[in-house]
Amino acid sequence: TFSATREKRRHQQVADDHLPPSPPALPVLGHLHLVGLLPHISLRSLARKHGMDLMLLRLGSMPVLIVSSPRAAEEVLRTHDHVFASRPHSLVAEIVLYGLSDVGFAPYGDYWRQARKLVTTHHAPAQRQEGAVVRMVMARIGEAAAAGVAVDMSDLLGSFINALGCRAVMGKSFRSEGRDKLLRELIEDTSPLLGGFNVEEFFPFLARFGVLSKVVRAKSVRLRRRWDELLDRLIEEHESKYAAVASGDSPKDDDDFIHVLLSVRQEYGLNREHMKAILLDVFFAGIGTASSMLDFTMAELMRKPHMMEKLQAEVNSSVPQGLELLSETNLTGMDYLRAVIKESLRLHPVAPLLPHFSMAGCSIDGHTIPAGLQVLINTWAIGRDARCWEDAEEFIPERFIGDGSAAHVNFKGNDFQFLPFGSGRRMCAGVNFGIACIELMLANLVHRFDWELPVG
Numbered sequence: 001t002f003s004a005t006r007e008k009r010r011h012q013q014v015a016d017d018h019l020p021p022s023p024p025a026l027p028v029l030g031h032l033h034l035v036g037l038l039p040h041i042s043l044r045s046l047a048r049k050h051g052m053d054l055m056l057l058r059l060g061s062m063p064v065l066i067v068s069s070p071r072a073a074e075e076v077l078r079t080h081d082h083v084f085a086s087r088p089h090s091l092v093a094e095i096v097l098y099g100l101s102d103v104g105f106a107p108y109g110d111y112w113r114q115a116r117k118l119v120t121t122h123h124a125p126a127q128r129q130e131g132a133v134v135r136m137v138m139a140r141i142g143e144a145a146a147a148g149v150a151v152d153m154s155d156l157l158g159s160f161i162n163a164l165g166c167r168a169v170m171g172k173s174f175r176s177e178g179r180d181k182l183l184r185e186l187i188e189d190t191s192p193l194l195g196g197f198n199v200e201e202f203f204p205f206l207a208r209f210g211v212l213s214k215v216v217r218a219k220s221v222r223l224r225r226r227w228d229e230l231l232d233r234l235i236e237e238h239e240s241k242y243a244a245v246a247s248g249d250s251p252k253d254d255d256d257f258i259h260v261l262l263s264v265r266q267e268y269g270l271n272r273e274h275m276k277a278i279l280l281d282v283f284f285a286g287i288g289t290a291s292s293m294l295d296f297t298m299a300e301l302m303r304k305p306h307m308m309e310k311l312q313a314e315v316n317s318s319v320p321q322g323l324e325l326l327s328e329t330n331l332t333g334m335d336y337l338r339a340v341i342k343e344s345l346r347l348h349p350v351a352p353l354l355p356h357f358s359m360a361g362c363s364i365d366g367h368t369i370p371a372g373l374q375v376l377i378n379t380w381a382i383g384r385d386a387r388c389w390e391d392a393e394e395f396i397p398e399r400f401i402g403d404g405s406a407a408h409v410n411f412k413g414n415d416f417q418f419l420p421f422g423s424g425r426r427m428c429a430g431v432n433f434g435i436a437c438i439e440l441m442l443a444n445l446v447h448r449f450d451w452e453l454p455v456g
């Protein structure tokens with residue numbers, strides 16, 4: 001028995017020797033104190049010192065693999081995609097997302113596969129709603145411009161994407177009873193909890209005893225109640241309308257996403273909770289991401305007026321004179337517009353750390369990667385990796401066009417130095433819709449108005 005134990009320890013030692021490198025850790029906290037308020041930035045600094053490709057941290061009691069280079073990201077998202085295609089468990093997501101019945105946080109498996117298929121195949125109605133919403137935003141900017149007052153672009157772009165998302169999901173009733181505002185508030189309150197670095201997630205043994213989890217759990221339960229109130233009402237209204245249309249008592253006038261969910265409910269075996277979780281996903285994934293992305297793009301362009309002018313020249317020369325509102329069909333051949341959006345996604349990815357989870361053990365570059373490991377892919381660091389990008393920290397859209405150094409690089413998940421939508425099985429399910437919204441809005445904003453930062 002003694003020699004068997006010694007042999008086991010020796011094997012363990014050999015396996016540990018092959019783990020990815022780690023910085024020195026503190027007792028209990030591990031490396032948690034090194035993470036800071038902007039984890040993607042501090043993790044890049046740590047990776048530079050301790051493991052440019054892979055680095056193993058212990059955050060509280062949780063081992064977490066940090067992936068910081070395009071090469072290592074390709075190993076995780078392509079070579080071993082089948083191993084890493086799950087998500088780490090999250091206490092908050094479990095409560096807010098109805099036991100992980102959504103797509104984004106669902107563990108890998110049949111439910112996730114079906115829910116993802118549903119979102120990717122049936123989300124299209126949204127694309128037909130854009131015109132009305134763009135018109136609304138342009139009118140609001142027009143009023144501010146006429147009065148000569150500054151506009152809060154973050155607020156305006158947020159409300160644009162919010163309105164678009166609401167219309168796509170809820171249909172024509174999206175503004176009644178201030179639901180669009182309520183939804184925006186709910187998203188703003190939920191995002192920090194769902195997207196945040198909650199300490200409790202790294203101390204599951206404490207959470208089990210209820211030491212740390214009480215506050216987060218209480219907050220999550222309160223949020224979930226508020227979501228329930230809104231989503232139940234929306235679904236019930238749609239159900240009665242859906243029944244009236246099915247019995248021929250009412251004409252079919254709406255093909256929003258809730259209607260789509262109702263129509264495929266049986267086919268996909270969806271219950272009410274599944275529907276609510278999938279709706280939440282579409283709100284979160286679609287609304288927060290696109291508006292933050294537009295925000296960064298406008299900020300970059302206003303800081304570089306010559307690029308703003310170049311973009312305006314491209315847009316103005318491509319559309320018929322006198323056209324007030326551009327639609328998707330006017331956007332063909334706008335290479336600079338696309339390059340500006342790519343460059344903005346490179347420097348400011350909306351999901352700077354992609355969360356994955358290893359379902360089995362594997363080996364990467366001779367390192368042992370155990371099963372059950374949380375993985376964070378630092379797409380922010382990868383998009384600024386000086387080994388793949390010239391003047392990596394500079395905003396230079398030209399790199400993506402003509403004979404620019406990244407002219408061939410795309411965000412479809414095949415170029416691992418550029419992962420704004422991820423790659424592999426868990427890649428974003430709304431790339432085309434997201435990009436279409438951003439292109440349309442940006443083109444309209446620069447076509448219709450001249451922009452500058454207010455003094456100071």
Ligand code: HEM
Binds near residue numbers: 427
């Ligand atoms: C500019 C806009 C958007 C950006 C930058 C973006 C980015 C991302 C990223 C980085 C991921 C994680 C990928 C990974 O873990 O490897 C993701 C996942 C996801 N996105 Fe998007 N997204 C955008 C818009 C949308 C829209 C409009 C939808 C609406 C349907 C959407 C639906 C999803 C879903 C459902 C997932 C989870 C996929 C899964 O876990 O299987 N996204 N997105």
